[in-house]
Structures are given as C-alpha cells and as structure tokens.
Amino acid sequence: MVTSNVAVAVALAYVFMLFVVAALAERGIAAGRLSFLRSPLVYTLSLSVYCTGWTFYGAVGSAVRNGLEFAAIYIGPTLLFVGWFAILRKLVRIGRLQRTTSIADFISSRYGKSNGIAMMVTLLAVMASTPYIALQLQSITVSFDALTAATDGGHPDRAITAFWVAAGLAVFTILFGTRNVDVNERHDGVVTAIAVEAIVKLAALIAVGLFVVFWVNSGPSHTFDEMPDRMLTTPDGFGPRWYALNLLSAMAILTLPRMFHVMVVENADERHLRTASWAFPLYVFLISLFVLPIAVAGLSRLPEGSNPDLFVLTLPLAEGQAGLALFAFIGGFSAATSMVIVSSIAVSTMISNHLVMPVWLYLNRDRTISSGDVRTLLLTSRRVSIISILALGLLYFRLSGGGSELAAIGLIAFAGMAQLVPALLAGIFWRGATRAGAGLGLFVGAALWAYTLLLPSFGGSFLMSEATIAQGPFGIAILSPQAFLGLDGLDPLVHALFWSMAGNVTALVAGSLFSRASELERLQGALFVDVFRHSDEGASMTLTRTATSEDLFTLAQRILGATPAYELFVAEARGQGKSSGLPDPTPGFIEALERRLAGSMGSASAHAMVSQIAGGGTISVDDLMNIADETAQILQYSQALETQSKELEDTASQLRRANERLRALSDQKDAFLSQVSHELRTPMTSVRSFADILQSTEDLTSQEARRFIGIIGQESQRLTRILDEILDLSFLESGKANWQLSQVRLADVIERARQGTAALLDQKRSTFHVEGGDLVVMADFDRLSQVFINLFSNALKYGHPEAPVITVTAQSTGDTVMIDIHDNGPGIAPEDRTRVFEKFSRLAPTDIAGSAGLGLPISREIVRNLGGDLVLTDLSPGTTFRVTLKAGGTRRS
Amino acid sequence: MSWGGQGRTDLANRALDKRRWRDFAIASPILGIFLLVSPFVTLFAGNQIFGMPLVFVYVYGIWALLILLARRIARRIDAQDNDA
Numbered sequence: 001m002v003t004s005n006v007a008v009a010v011a012l013a014y015v016f017m018l019f020v021v022a023a024l025a026e027r028g029i030a031a032g033r034l035s036f037l038r039s040p041l042v043y044t045l046s047l048s049v050y051c052t053g054w055t056f057y058g059a060v061g062s063a064v065r066n067g068l069e070f071a072a073i074y075i076g077p078t079l080l081f082v083g084w085f086a087i088l089r090k091l092v093r094i095g096r097l098q099r100t101t102s103i104a105d106f107i108s109s110r111y112g113k114s115n116g117i118a119m120m121v122t123l124l125a126v127m128a129s130t131p132y133i134a135l136q137l138q139s140i141t142v143s144f145d146a147l148t149a150a151t152d153g154g155h156p157d158r159a160i161t162a163f164w165v166a167a168g169l170a171v172f173t174i175l176f177g178t179r180n181v182d183v184n185e186r187h188d189g190v191v192t193a194i195a196v197e198a199i200v201k202l203a204a205l206i207a208v209g210l211f212v213v214f215w216v217n218s219g220p221s222h223t224f225d226e227m228p229d230r231m232l233t234t235p236d237g238f239g240p241r242w243y244a245l246n247l248l249s250a251m252a253i254l255t256l257p258r259m260f261h262v263m264v265v266e267n268a269d270e271r272h273l274r275t276a277s278w279a280f281p282l283y284v285f286l287i288s289l290f291v292l293p294i295a296v297a298g299l300s301r302l303p304e305g306s307n308p309d310l311f312v313l314t315l316p317l318a319e320g321q322a323g324l325a326l327f328a329f330i331g332g333f334s335a336a337t338s339m340v341i342v343s344s345i346a347v348s349t350m351i352s353n354h355l356v357m358p359v360w361l362y363l364n365r366d367r368t369i370s371s372g373d374v375r376t377l378l379l380t381s382r383r384v385s386i387i388s389i390l391a392l393g394l395l396y397f398r399l400s401g402g403g404s405e406l407a408a409i410g411l412i413a414f415a416g417m418a419q420l421v422p423a424l425l426a427g428i429f430w431r432g433a434t435r436a437g438a439g440l441g442l443f444v445g446a447a448l449w450a451y452t453l454l455l456p457s458f459g460g461s462f463l464m465s466e467a468t469i470a471q472g473p474f475g476i477a478i479l480s481p482q483a484f485l486g487l488d489g490l491d492p493l494v495h496a497l498f499w500s501m502a503g504n505v506t507a508l509v510a511g512s513l514f515s516r517a518s519e520l521e522r523l524q525g526a527l528f529v530d531v532f533r534h535s536d537e538g539a540s541m542t543l544t545r546t547a548t549s550e551d552l553f554t555l556a557q558r559i560l561g562a563t564p565a566y567e568l569f570v571a572e573a574r575g576q577g578k579s580s581g582l583p584d585p586t587p588g589f590i591e592a593l594e595r596r597l598a599g600s601m602g603s604a605s606a607h608a609m610v611s612q613i614a615g616g617g618t619i620s621v622d623d624l625m626n627i628a629d630e631t632a633q634i635l636q637y638s639q640a641l642e643t644q645s646k647e648l649e650d651t652a653s654q655l656r657r658a659n660e661r662l663r664a665l666s667d668q669k670d671a672f673l674s675q676v677s678h679e680l681r682t683p684m685t686s687v688r689s690f691a692d693i694l695q696s697t698e699d700l701t702s703q704e705a706r707r708f709i710g711i712i713g714q715e716s717q718r719l720t721r722i723l724d725e726i727l728d729l730s731f732l733e734s735g736k737a738n739w740q741l742s743q744v745r746l747a748d749v750i751e752r753a754r755q756g757t758a759a760l761l762d763q764k765r766s767t768f769h770v771e772g773g774d775l776v777v778m779a780d781f782d783r784l785s786q787v788f789i790n791l792f793s794n795a796l797k798y799g800h801p802e803a804p805v806i807t808v809t810a811q812s813t814g815d816t817v818m819i820d821i822h823d824n825g826p827g828i829a830p831e832d833r834t835r836v837f838e839k840f841s842r843l844a845p846t847d848i849a850g851s852a853g854l855g856l857p858i859s860r861e862i863v864r865n866l867g868g869d870l871v872l873t874d875l876s877p878g879t880t881f882r883v884t885l886k887a888g889g890t891r892r893s
Numbered sequence: 894m895s896w897g898g899q900g901r902t903d904l905a906n907r908a909l910d911k912r913r914w915r916d917f918a919i920a921s922p923i924l925g926i927f928l929l930v931s932p933f934v935t936l937f938a939g940n941q942i943f944g945m946p947l948v949f950v951y952v953y954g955i956w957a958l959l960i961l962l963a964r965r966i967a968r969r970i971d972a973q974d975n976d977a
Contacts, residue, residue, distance in 0.1 A: 232938060
C-alpha cells in the first residue's frame with residue numbers, strides 16, 4: 001500500500017518536475033527554441049485549469065448524488081466554445097488590442113478605465129476565489145488522507161499538509177508568475193507547466209476510468225448493470241436546475257479570473273481559439289466520460305457510507321491497485337495545483353493593479369512623475385498579494401474546518417463570478433452601456449448573490465443566523481433569502497441565480513439608460529463594441545492630449561524599465577522619421593504608450609498616470625463621428641450625397657439655362673452683325689459709286705456734280721444716323737442709362753414731339769387729337785420726346801396715306817399712366833406683330849421707311865429704362881402703341 | 894462568359910461561402926442548446942441501447958457530434974483564411 005512517505009516523495013518529485021519544466025520552457029522560449037510551446041495545443045491544454053480538484057474528485061460525487069447533472073458543468077462551456085465565433089473571438093481580440101491584464105482590467109477599461117469598477121470586480125474575485133482556493137487545498141489534503149489512511153492508520157495533521165502545499169504553491173507562483181511586470185508578456189513557464197498538468201490529470205482520470213470499465217466491470221455493457229435509475233437523469237429530471245447549471249458554467253468560464261487569464265491574457269495568437277473551439281470541448285468530453293462508470297462502480301463495490309467524492313482514489317485502492325491510486329492522486333494534485341497557481345496569478349495582478357496602485361497613486365499624487373520605481377512596487381505588491389491570497393485560502397480552510405460544506409463552494413463561486421457577465425457582454429455588444437449602469441448592475445447582482453446564496457451557504461455560522469435563512473430577517477418572510485419575495489419551491493441555486501441575474505441585468509440596463517457616458521467611455525465603448533470594424537484603424541481614434549516627450553520617457557522608464565522604454569521610444573522616433581532624439585509626443589504615441597503601460601499596471605492606473613502629465617484630453621469631432629452609430633453614419637453619408645446631387649442638379653440646370661441664353665445671344669449677335677453690315681453697306685455703296693462717278697467722269701456739269709455731292713451728303717448722314725442709333729441702342733440695352741427722372745407733363749412732351757415731326761405733319765393733311773394731356777409722369781423729358789417723335793412719325797409713315805389721324809389717349813390707373821397712340825392706318829398684319837420690335841425690321845420698303853428700322857427697339861428700350869414699357873396693343877382698325885409709365889402725381893405748377 | 898466575369902463570380906461565391914461557415918459557427922451552439930439544454934433531452938430517458946442507457950449515449954453522442962462539427966467549421970475557416 002501507499003505510505004505517507006511514499007506519497008509525499010512522489011508529490012515532491014512531481015512538483016520538482018514541474019519546476020524543471022517551467023524553467024526549461026522559459027529558457028527555451030527566451031532563446032527562440034521550443035516555439036511549439038506557443039501552439040494551439042498548449043493553449044487548449046492551459047484552458048483545462050477549468051477542471052480543478054473539485055471537478056476531478058467532485059464530479060463523481062455529484063454523479064452519485066445528482067446523476068447526470070455533473071455533465072452540465074462541462075456542456076455549458078462546450079456550447080460556449082463551439083460558438084466561439086460569437087463571443088470568445090471578440091473577447092480575445094479586444095483583450096489583445098487593449099493589452100488587458102485581467103477580467104477586472106477588461107471591464108473597467110470598457111467603462112471609461114474606471115478604477116471604481118475595477119475595485120468592485122477585484123473584490124468580488126477575491127471573495128469568490130478565496131473559498132475556491134481553500135477547496136483545492138482541502139481536496140489535496142483529503143485525498144492525501146485517503147491515500148495514506150489505510151497504512152498509517154489515523155489522520156495526519158491536515159493543517160500541516162495544507163500549509164506546506166500552500167507554501168510550495170506560493171513559491172512556484174512567485175518564481176514563475178511574477179517574473180515580468182508586463183502581464184501581457186506570456187508566462188511561458190507557468191503555461192507549459194499547466195499544460196503538463198492538464199495531460200497528467202486527464203491521463204489519470206482516463207486510466208482510472210478504463211480500469212473501472214474493463215478491469216472491474218469487464219466491458220461497457222456491464223458497467224451500467226447496477227446503476228440506480230435516478231443516476232440517469234438529474235434530480236428534477238432535466239428541469240430548471242439543469243438549464244441553470246449549463247448557463248452558470250458557460251457564464252463562469254467567461255469570467256472566472258483564472259479562465260479569463262489563460263483564455264484572453266495568455267493568448268499568444270487569436271487563431272489558437274479556433275483549435276480550442278473543438279479541442280477544449282473534446283478535453284472536457286474525455287475528462288467527464290468515465291465519471292458515471294466510476295460512480296456506478298464505487299456505489300456497488302465500495303462499502304456503504306464511503307465518501308463518493310473520493311471514489312476516484314478509493315476504487316483503485318479497494319481493488320489493490322496502489323500504483324493507479326497514486327497516479328490518480330497525482331492527477332487530482334495537478335488539477336488542484338494548476339487552479340491555485342493560475343488563480344493566484346490572476347487575482348494578485350488584479351490586487352496590485354486595482355487596489356494597491358490606485359492607493360499608491362493617491363498617496364503620491366503630487367510627485368508621481370519623479371518618485372520611485374513603479375516596477376519594483378508592482379512586482380512586490382504582486383508577490384505579497386500571492387502570499388496573501390494563499391494565506392487567505394489557508395485561513396478559510398482552517399476556519400471552515402474542511403467540512404463538507406466546502407464542496408458546495410464551487411457552484412457558489414461560479415454564481416458569484418457570473419455577476420460579471422452582464423457587464424462584460426453589455427460591454428462588448430451594447431455601446432449604450434455606461435459606467436454607472438455597469439457599477440449598479442455589479443453591485444445589485446453581487447449583493448443579491450451574497451444575500452441569497454453565499455451567506456445562507458454557511459448554514460447559520462457566519463453573519464446570517466439559521467432563523468434568518470429559514471424565516472427571513474426578523475421573521476419577515478417576504479425577505480427570506482431562499483424564498484425571496486415569496487418565490488418558493490425553487491432549488492436554492494436556481495433561486496439565487498434568478499434573482500441575482502434579474503437584479504443585475506435590470507440595474508445595468510436602467511442605470512445605463514438613465515446616465516450619460518463620458519467621452520472616454522464612449523471612445524472605449526466604440527473600440528470594444530466595434531472592435532472588428534476599428535481594429536485596422538484602431539490607433540487612429542485617440543484622445544487629443546499634449547505632454548512633453550521627456551516626461552513621457554521618464555514615466556515609461558519607471559514602469560517598463562530603462563531598456564524597454566528606450567527601445568520603445570527609439571522605435572517610435574524612427575517611425576516618425578527622426579534619426580536621433582526623442583519622438584514627438586503625438587496623441588497617437590501617447591495613446592500607444594498608455595496601452596503599453598496598461599499591459600503592466602492595468603488600463604485604469606495607466607490612464608491615471610498618463611493623464612497626470614498629459615491631461616484628460618478630448619475626443620476630436622472626427623473621432624466622435626467615427627464612433628457614431630453605424631446607421632447614423634450611413635444616414636449622414638446618404639444625406640450628404642443627396643444634398644450634393646441636388647446641388648449638382650441645380651448647377652446643371654443653371655448651366656443649361658445659361659448655355660441656352662448664350663446660344664440665343666450669340667445667334668442674335670450674328671444676326672445683328674449681318675444686319676448692321678447690310679444696313680451700312682447700302683449707303684456706303686451709293687456713296688462710293690457717286691464718288692467714283694465724280695472722280696472718273698470728266699465732263700460733268702456742275703449741276704450734276706452738286707446733285708451727286710448732295711446724295712453723298714445725304715447717304716453719309718444716313719450712315720451717321722444708323723451708327724448713332726446703334727450706339728444708342730447698345731447703350732440703352734446695356735442698362736447703363738441712369739437718368740434723373742422728373743415730373744413731366746404729357747402735353748409738354750406731345751407738343752415737343754409734334755414740333756419734331758412738323759415737317760411730316762405739314763406734308764400731309766393730318767389731324768391730331770390729344771386726351772388726358774394734363775397727366776404727369778415720371779420721365780426724362782428729352783428721351784420721352786424722342787419716343788413720341790418716333791411713334792408719331794411711324795403713324796404718319798405707315799398710317800393713312802392721305803388723311804392720317806393720330807389720337808393720343810392718356811389715362812391714369814393708380815400708380816401708372818397708360819398712353820395709347822392710335823392711327824387710322826391699315827394696321828399691322830398679325831404675322832408681323834412680333835417683328836415690330838426687332839432690330840432692323842421694317843414692314844415697308846426702305847425708301848418709304850427712310851430709316852434703319854431701329855426706331856421702335858430704341859423707343860422700347862428708352863421706355864423700359866424709364867421704368868415702363870412699350871407694347872403693341874390689339875385695337876383695330878389701325879395701329880395702337882401703348883406706352884406705360886410711372887405716374888408722377890399732380891404737378892405743382 | 895469572360896475570364897474576368899468568372900473570376901468575379903468565383904470571388905463572390907468564396908465570400909458567400911466564408912460568410913456561410915461563420916454563420917455555421919454561430920448557429921452550432923444554438924443547435925446544441927436545443928438538443929442538450931431543453932426538454933428534448935427527457936425524450937431519451939429510460940431505454941437501453943448497446944447495453945448502455947439511452948440518455949447517456951444520447952448526451953455523449955450529441956456532445957461528440959458538436960465537437961466534430963466545431964472541428965470542421967474551424968478547419969474551414971482556417972482554410973479560407975489561408976486562401977485569402
């Protein structure tokens with residue numbers, strides 16, 4: 001059989017082997033060899049810290065008591081890992097980008113690098129881990145007892161065993177777990193040792209299982225022969241407790257400090273998760289495969305009253321297989337020690353980063369930049385924390401007396417750490433979750449967990465009396481911790497899980513909806529929630545801060561050490577294109593430095609320290625836009641597009657209109673030019689021909705010569721007149737005419753026009769009527785006369801050939817005065833009406849008209865420049881032009 | 894169809910295929926929940942198969958299937974990433 005000396009010797013040899021493996025692994029990887037130790041396989045094996053001493057021994061006990069229920073502890077994580085793409089992948093990516101050091105760091109970093117949140121998570125982790133560590137110490141001592149009891153007869157002192165185990169673990173953890181201050185640099189030694197332990201515990205359990213199935217029972221079909229029916233289901237027949245345990249274990253594996261540590265912090269390559277997605281479920285599948293057979297065999301082979309929690313050990317012993325029993329003991333020892341090692345690393349990191357550092361920062365708030373070496377402080381506090389955690393576990397173990405109530409502590413710890421899940425998941429999927437909401441949710445959840453599960457678990461021996469557990473505080477039944485608000489008849493675990501989660505989630509959601517996120521929270525929220533969208537451009541979203549490079553360098557030296565800080569700054573300076581000196585303190589560099597520091601001391605402390613020299617900083621508008629909701633961004637983008645296209649459309653139609661006008665103007669210009677040249681050509685031709693005659697004909701009478709010269713003179717005058725008119729028209733059309741308008745009495749203007757056309761009037765037997773000549777208009781006297789002269793002469797030229805009658809009728813309509821000039825001529829043919837005002841258009845042959853055809857266009861331009869208009873109205877017979885002008889009131893004279 | 898067109902179709906198919914396997918990765922735990930963490934399990938209580946309790950074989954069988962499925966999905970996603 002196995003004596004305690006043998007057991008101790010084997011255990012010591014095993015521990016020595018672990019030290020050697022860890023040391024070799026660290027050296028090998030540092031030297032660039034043994035890179036296979038950073039493989040997906042080692043990652044998967046390190047995840048097996050999930051299977052602790054409690055599961056190694058306790059699963060069989062659980063199967064004896066509750067049938068298949070034990071499988072829930074493994075199926076929950078299996079489902080989570082099979083669905084790695086949804087949650088785990090995101091966690092690992094964020095953890096790597098943010099250089100997360102622990103679950104507390106992760107959650108606090110998401111919620112604006114809040115130290116308060118980090119402290120709450122740390123305290124919860126310490127509360128949940130201490131009894132859990134005590135449970136591992138217990139499993140080691142109890143299994144040691146069981147292994148050696150038969151030979152030594154009588155119990156060795158459990159406390160002494162536990163003490164030496166704890167001390168050994170502390171030494172190992174400090175040696176290999178606190179070598180680097182940067183938690184983000186992998187603990188290769190520890191991880192390798194954990195992987196070895198994973199293989200040992202799996203092999204041990206499978207060995208015992210195969211022994212039971214094929215040696216004790218001679219084959220799988222006989223294994224289940226003597227199984228009680230109740231073991232084929234769970235106590236409530238796959239009811240609420242089955243669901244609750246599956247959910248609980250899936251949640252716990254996300255947030256248990258040791259699980260988060262190996263899964264996220266120690267992750268060397270994101271792709272390892274893919275392998276782990278099936279390999280880890282396979283591992284737990286194998287480790288749980290023989291639980292039921294061992295339980296059945298133990299029940300039927302071992303004497304009544306044997307502790308089912310130790311069947312793994314006592315079955316081989318009972319069958320006389322001391323070697324196998326020793327192997328099983330080492331397996332359980334592995335399971336327990338690996339949990340304690342990783343847990344204490346994870347929790348000590350939290351304590352040093354989130355409890356010790358903030359206090360130190362507060363005490364040294366005036367001289368943080370210059371004082372002391374932060375690295376030494378961090379390492380020391382981490383080492384002291386490890387010893388404290390183990391001491392606390394040991395103390396708990398001593399005080400609880402190693403009783404059976406410890407067995408339940410595993411699920412209680414699970415439920416405690418599950419309180420972090422709402423804040424964690426909301427943090428990576430819901431941008432609206434705020435620090436206030438997360439803090440409130442954590443507080444309410446943890447309080448309800450403590451009240452409904454943790455305190456009642458002591459059975460009345462701690463803080464809560466038995467009466468309170470049974471009847472509620474002061475007999476108030478409605479507050480009874482196991483039938484809260486009258487919710488009765490549920491399994492206590494399901495009851496506690498329901499209430500704590502309900503309270504937690506409600507507080508988280510309500511707190512988030514009724515609070516506002518700070519800028520840093522919003523920035524971190526965007527970085528976490530949209531990690532896959534931003535990871536390519538990650539560094540571009542930063543707080544805008546300023547600091548001197550010297551201050552930053554001093555800070556980096558104190559936390560990272562002189563050489564790493566020097567290398568970091570030199571690399572950055574090279575990146576900025578500087579060949580010497582310190583790099584420029586760009587916001588991006590400050591951010592990168594803060595992240596690097598966060599890998600050592602957690603994001604909250606790193607942020608606090610950097611902020612002390614660089615200020616709190618603000619987010620630029622561009623970054624705010626960047627973190628705005630995706631739909632908002634799309635909306636904004638499409639709006640911008642819409643406005644742009646509308647503007648383009650407007651511009652296009654304006655251009656089109658302008659183009660049309662330009663074309664029309666160009667056409668007009670061409671027509672005008674050809675008209676002008678044509679008009680000028682006729683008089684020029686006659687001038688030239690008569691000049692030729694005068695020059696070439698020798699015997700010209702002086703009478704003839706005078707006549708020709710007279711014609712030349714007339715034609716020259718006509719030329720001059722045409723040119724004057726063209727100039728006049730272009731002047732008027734340019735709109736530059738700026739006349740001083742004055743009150744003009746119509747009768748005066750008409751009289752002046754009559755005088756101007758006297759020659760024509762006298763030529764014919766014409767009659768002239770004027771009505772309303774007393775009216776006064778606003779006009780330029782000379783210009784208006786010009787208009788009337790033109791109109792009168794037109795009326796005489798085109799009017800009645802023999803007895804022209806010109807009737808001028810003026811009438812006032814409020815602001816305007818309308819003057820109709822009517823003649824009794826043949827009128828203007830409808831098809832010609834539109835041509836009347838065109839330049840150079842004459843309705844009669846040139847000789848009759850005797851002008852260039854610019855009279856009416858000029859007249860109209862004059863009237864328009866006077867603020868009125870000249871139109872052809874439709875009064876037949878005869879022709880009527882209507883001049884509209886502004887009324888000038890009554891004249892004072 | 895031109896070479897360019899074919900290339901594009903192939904690319905589109907590959908992208909769709911990638912998406913599909915990622916959706917598989919998210920859907921498989923839902924299948925697992927339905928098969929293992931639901932009243933569905935109770936249908937298998939009671940009988941025996943291969944001399945072993947049916948529910949034991951069922952739970953561990955589905956478990957093993959989920960592992961195989963996850964392995965296949967992980968391999969596919971790995972292969973797609975290596976292609977790209």
